[in-house]
Amino acid sequence: EAGVTQFPSHSVIEKGQTVTLRCDPISGHDNLYWYRRVMGKEIKFLLHFVKESKQDESGMPNNRFLAERTGGTYSTLKVQPAELEDSGVYFCASSQELAPKRNYEQYFGPGTRLTVT
Amino acid sequence: AQKVTQAQTEISVVEKEDVTLDCVYETRDTTYYLFWYKQPPSGELVFLIRRNSFDEQNEISGRYSWNFQKSTSSFNFTITASQVVDSAVYFCALSEAGGFTRPRDNTDKLIFGTGTRLQVFP
Numbered sequence: 001e002a003g004v005t006q007f008p009s010h011s012v013i014e015k016g017q018t019v020t021l022r023c024d025p026i027s028g029h030d031n032l033y034w035y036r037r038v039m040g041k042e043i044k045f046l047l048h049f050v051k052e053s054k055q056d057e058s059g060m061p062n063n064r065f066l067a068e069r070t071g072g073t074y075s076t077l078k079v080q081p082a083e084l085e086d087s088g089v090y091f092c093a094s095s096q097e098l099a100p101k102r103n104y105e106q107y108f109g110p111g112t113r114l115t116v117t
Numbered sequence: 118a119q120k121v122t123q124a125q126t127e128i129s130v131v132e133k134e135d136v137t138l139d140c141v142y143e144t145r146d147t148t149y150y151l152f153w154y155k156q157p158p159s160g161e162l163v164f165l166i167r168r169n170s171f172d173e174q175n176e177i178s179g180r181y182s183w184n185f186q187k188s189t190s191s192f193n194f195t196i197t198a199s200q201v202v203d204s205a206v207y208f209c210a211l212s213e214a215g216g217f218t219r220p221r222d223n224t225d226k227l228i229f230g231t232g233t234r235l236q237v238f239p
Contacts, residue, residue: 045226
């Protein structure tokens with residue numbers, strides 16, 4: 001079974017440009033999460049999709065970030081315009097269920113390292 | 118407030134030594150879930166274990182063991198006879214499920230600690 005995949009693995013852009021990150025969850029997983037780790041800090045939650053609906057977007061830093069999950073399959077996270085502080089590693093995770101049901105563990109992708117110069 | 122603290126930023130050991138990674142959490146909920154993830158040099162986060170707040174039984178999986186103590190709000194992780202392949206960053210995480218104080222908000226968002234980098238030298 002394929003795991004969570006993310007594209008690209010690394011992106012270097014200039015301040016003010018736009019970048020779109022993509023996440024393909026594990027097939028059949030309705031829950032999809034985005035997280036971000038800024039250098040040396042903890043991994044922070046950004047938002048949670050259940051199928052194509054945004055369940056919780058309380059962690060989105062500002063309106064320069066736009067996440068979509070059309071059709072409830074893959075998701076994109078667009079940053080427009082990018083700022084220096086957006087640099088970090090963006091992780092995507094998916095899970096089959098929510099706790100306390102079984103199979104609520106979140107499985108993570110390898111992350112996209114975003115560098116804004 | 119919800120918080121996960123991993124006070125050890127970096128630990129270095131020599132192969133075959135035992136090592137314990139500490140995790141202390143704060144939560145207002147009576148029902149919650151705890152996790153450990155491993156991040157090897159390749160970058161992905163690998164799920165290791167989950168624990169719910171009602172189950173304080175310690176768990177052992179091969180060389181890995183976990184000690185969950187609600188009285189001290191800790192969920193420590195021990196690697197016995199460490200190996201070079203154990204070198205990675207380890208993250209402890211908390212997920213709240215609601216409880217008597219507030220209804221469940223139908224999200225399992227994880228609250229992570231800052232991670233502990235473990236280096237095992239041959």
